[in-house]
Amino acid sequence: MKSEVGFEILRTLVAIAVALALGYVIIYLVSEEPGYAFSTLVTGPLTSVRRFGNFIEMAIPLVFTGLALSLVFQASQFNIGAEGQLFLGAVAATMVGIAFQLPPVIHVTLALAAAAAAGALGGAVPGLLKARWGANELVSSLMLNYVYYRLGIYIINYHFRDERAGAMVSLRLAESSWLHHFWPPTRLHGGLFIAIGAVLLTYVFLYHTRWGYALRMTGINASFAAYSGISVGSVIVYSQVLSGAVAGIAGGVEMLGILRRFQWQMPPGYGFDGVIVAILARNHPLLVPVAALFLAYLRTGADIMARETDMTAEMVTVIQSVMILLVTAQAFLRQYRHRAIVRASREANA
Amino acid sequence: MDTLRAIFSAAFGYSLLRVSTPLLFASLAAVVSARAGVINIGIEGMMLAAAFAGVAVSAFTASPWLGLLGAVVTGIVMALILAYFALKLKTDIILGGIALNLLASGGTIFLLYVLAGDKGISSSLPSKVLPQVQIPIIKDIPVVGDIFSNHNVLTYVAFLSVVVLYYFLYRTPLGLRLRAVGESPDAAASVGVSVHRIQFIALGISGMLAGFGGAHLSMGYVSWFSRDMTAGRGFIGLAASAMGGETPQGALLTSLFFGFADALSSYMQSLRIPSEFVQMIPYLATVLALAVYANRQAARKQAVSHRAAPKGSGTVVPDSGHH
Numbered sequence: 001m002k003s004e005v006g007f008e009i010l011r012t013l014v015a016i017a018v019a020l021a022l023g024y025v026i027i028y029l030v031s032e033e034p035g036y037a038f039s040t041l042v043t044g045p046l047t048s049v050r051r052f053g054n055f056i057e058m059a060i061p062l063v064f065t066g067l068a069l070s071l072v073f074q075a076s077q078f079n080i081g082a083e084g085q086l087f088l089g090a091v092a093a094t095m096v097g098i099a100f101q102l103p104p105v106i107h108v109t110l111a112l113a114a115a116a117a118a119g120a121l122g123g124a125v126p127g128l129l130k131a132r133w134g135a136n137e138l139v140s141s142l143m144l145n146y147v148y149y150r151l152g153i154y155i156i157n158y159h160f161r162d163e164r165a166g167a168m169v170s171l172r173l174a175e176s177s178w179l180h181h182f183w184p185p186t187r188l189h190g191g192l193f194i195a196i197g198a199v200l201l202t203y204v205f206l207y208h209t210r211w212g213y214a215l216r217m218t219g220i221n222a223s224f225a226a227y228s229g230i231s232v233g234s235v236i237v238y239s240q241v242l243s244g245a246v247a248g249i250a251g252g253v254e255m256l257g258i259l260r261r262f263q264w265q266m267p268p269g270y271g272f273d274g275v276i277v278a279i280l281a282r283n284h285p286l287l288v289p290v291a292a293l294f295l296a297y298l299r300t301g302a303d304i305m306a307r308e309t310d311m312t313a314e315m316v317t318v319i320q321s322v323m324i325l326l327v328t329a330q331a332f333l334r335q336y337r338h339r340a341i342v343r344a345s346r347e348a349n350a
Numbered sequence: 351m352d353t354l355r356a357i358f359s360a361a362f363g364y365s366l367l368r369v370s371t372p373l374l375f376a377s378l379a380a381v382v383s384a385r386a387g388v389i390n391i392g393i394e395g396m397m398l399a400a401a402f403a404g405v406a407v408s409a410f411t412a413s414p415w416l417g418l419l420g421a422v423v424t425g426i427v428m429a430l431i432l433a434y435f436a437l438k439l440k441t442d443i444i445l446g447g448i449a450l451n452l453l454a455s456g457g458t459i460f461l462l463y464v465l466a467g468d469k470g471i472s473s474s475l476p477s478k479v480l481p482q483v484q485i486p487i488i489k490d491i492p493v494v495g496d497i498f499s500n501h502n503v504l505t506y507v508a509f510l511s512v513v514v515l516y517y518f519l520y521r522t523p524l525g526l527r528l529r530a531v532g533e534s535p536d537a538a539a540s541v542g543v544s545v546h547r548i549q550f551i552a553l554g555i556s557g558m559l560a561g562f563g564g565a566h567l568s569m570g571y572v573s574w575f576s577r578d579m580t581a582g583r584g585f586i587g588l589a590a591s592a593m594g595g596e597t598p599q600g601a602l603l604t605s606l607f608f609g610f611a612d613a614l615s616s617y618m619q620s621l622r623i624p625s626e627f628v629q630m631i632p633y634l635a636t637v638l639a640l641a642v643y644a645n646r647q648a649a650r651k652q653a654v655s656h657r658a659a660p661k662g663s664g665t666v667v668p669d670s671g672h673h
Binding site: 030078080125129133134135136138139140142143144145146147150151153154157158272275279312314315316317318320321322324325328329330332 | 391435439440441442444445446448449450452453455456457459460463464469581582585586588589592624626627629630633634636637640641643644645647648
């Protein structure tokens, strides 16, 4: 059992190394200054306090979406709609942030509650469609993403738009709704602590409550769970609703902590990043921050590389997708593991 | 009133066939892999990569046909990568498909920047478009000619593919084996069919069809590549395939339905409805249709199980009952 965990860690590390090596090859083929580009990618986030801050602040939404995806993956469900739910959450937080003037703590709480509710509603639709009619949640949540983007853009564009700004952005959020930056010159904000809280809450929920137990059992074997009295239909719905709520908070925190006015023309992609984070973390809430930090480090490095060299930041998606493919490839490196087992048993017998 | 008149015009019929073309390719790609028991979530990415390859190859060879070849080969290669990971290395095929979609989305932007120096659109590349085809005799018939003639060559390929795929699945030995593998891999394996080989072939064909769809987007529908230009069409194809009962003829009908919603949305732009709502229509239609379809399936399943097990006994009933 212990060696199995060790093997999983090794496999993950080898997968990451292979993906990074491929990234190096691509840089080498395309860049005029491959050595400098690669070293910027790998060490960039540590070269200044501001960049270090960028790295940590980038991890915050990834922690939330990683948790959102872990919740549904543990129930053996899919939620490709995290992207749209996050978008809805951001819009809801923006609306509350602009429309009200409230005491600071209450304002932040209300804005994030609205974000969570919007995300949860977004997640409830595919969950209900699946539980009630068996409609494939993968396809429905994908399609709803497009619906949610347009709905969000409509709300901002027609009701909260800043007419004086040149670009399509919302009005500024009231200062009382901000999550404040606590470590200038970085933009690290109170959302960091909310993220840590979310990690702990998700862990307690999954491993120390009856609901969490039902969710995990449904994920392991739905028929068995149903047989032992678990209502699989309600597990499907609440896993999607909770996942949507967490994704919604991710969007809200980005608005209150970083952007302070809605300015996304396109969904920011954190929802799909959550898939990678959850996979790297093996859907375990306590490992989600580790995976999120790793991915955020890579992202920040890529952004710095794009600014300082002739490479584009998008090349990291190549690294990321190779990582998903290899980490989820159960047979990857399996033969070495078999050989090791055979060798160990021979030695034991000798 | 104007909208109604517009819908019954020949121009609307023409644009219906035009916007349905990539959806039809995508849904046929979904049908062929689903019938072999493998879900191809990566169709979206395969189409996108193919659309880019079509533009890039045709720009550098000055030949639209080589561009088409490049697009189709790209679709097939992407599908075989997915097949290799899913079948040989046991990657979860859905996560593998998601990975391919991410790869295509970021990889095409990256290559676009390398080749065209722009991260949004390929307009600086002198890419070619595939020709439009005048159909003799039909083109001279009023209305009918306006609707059915003068389409991009790939539109005709798409509609022909329905027939070809139907013939392949139901009238050839390989098609029979492909369906057998999808129906029951164990039973197929027990009579000596190589399940993996068949699924490799099915994914390859799926990638080829996605490749045609991508080529149509960037070398017919429009004459350039832009980032994430597939805009969910690969996923709509999956929904269309599921709703069409995973048959080519069903996929044809559902693709036309989604095409109708899409064409309708561009006609409704002229009304004073916010464009965001109009643009939601195809996606909302997909969700609604998916729910209705799944609901019907569930009702049918229930009807079958009632007949087989009258007093709610625990009899296990196969999913697809005959009527």
